[in-house]
Amino acid sequence: MNILQINSSARSNGSESTRLADAIVARLAAEGNADIVRRDLAADPHPVLDEAALQALFTPADQRTPAQAARVALDDALIAQAQAADVIVIGAPMYNFGITVQLKSWFDAIARAGVTFKYGPTGPVGLLTGKKVYVAVTRGGLHKDAPSDTQLPHLRTFLAFVGLTDVQFVFSEGHGLGADAVARARADAEDQINAVLA
Known part of the structure; x- marks a missing residue:
């Protein structure tokens, strides 16, 4: 089983979402025969989707400058990791009611027309199929x-x-509400992991 873990907290250390993602991966790996790839988007941030990146992506491969080819190759590497995974585990903290910029950059990198999705007669069709996501x-x-x-x-x-x-979501909430709330959140999250990985 190939497991891809995406840590999207802005913190490489002390992140609750990473701690929880680690716990899920540990349970999955305990079943044996697991090959784990971890991507820490704080320690190894992916560049944001800007004008230069768009120009590189929309330039035919044989016409790209070396800089454009290098930029596209960064996205290619993330796409290859996602394609190779049987299971994807994402640590996703809420920042200001949404996902982190780190996770958004990963999303932008792996969403590529004709590779991870395509447009059919009735709309978009996802191509990263047959995978379990936590x-x-x-x-x-x-x-x-x-x-x-x-x-x-x-x-x-x-x-x-x-x-x-x-996709299976595991929630851990209330970490800003004091030590008792944190303890309850962690215990509840552990119960959820036990339930989804039973």
């Missing part, structure tokens, strides 16, 4: 099933867009 969602407040949760619809929509429809 998303460790962490928040400082309490947002699950509330109007303030604008993060979850974004995650669901994007993942489905590229064909990742077998």
Whole structure:
């Protein structure tokens, strides 16, 4: 089993979403025969999608400058990791009611027409199929099933867009509400992991 872990916190150390993603990966790896690739988007940030990147992506491969080819190759590497994975585990903290810029850059990198999605007669068709996805969602407040949760619809929509429809979310909320709330959140998240990986 090839496991790809994406850590999207802005912090390389002390991140609750990374801790939770680590716990999910450890449980998956305990089943044996696991090859784990970890991508820490804080320690190894991916460049944002800017005008230069767009120009590189929309220039035919045989006409790209060396700089353009190098920029596209960065995205190619992330796409290859996603394609090779049987299971993808994403640590996704909520920042200001949404996903982090680190995760958005990863999303922008792996969304490529004709490679990870295509447009058919009835609309987009995701091409990253046949994979299981676990998303460790962490928040400082309490947002699950509330109007303030604008993060979850974004995650669901994007993942489905590229064909990742077998998705299980594990929530850990209330980390800004004191030590007792953190303890409850961690215990609840552990129960969720036990349930989804039973």
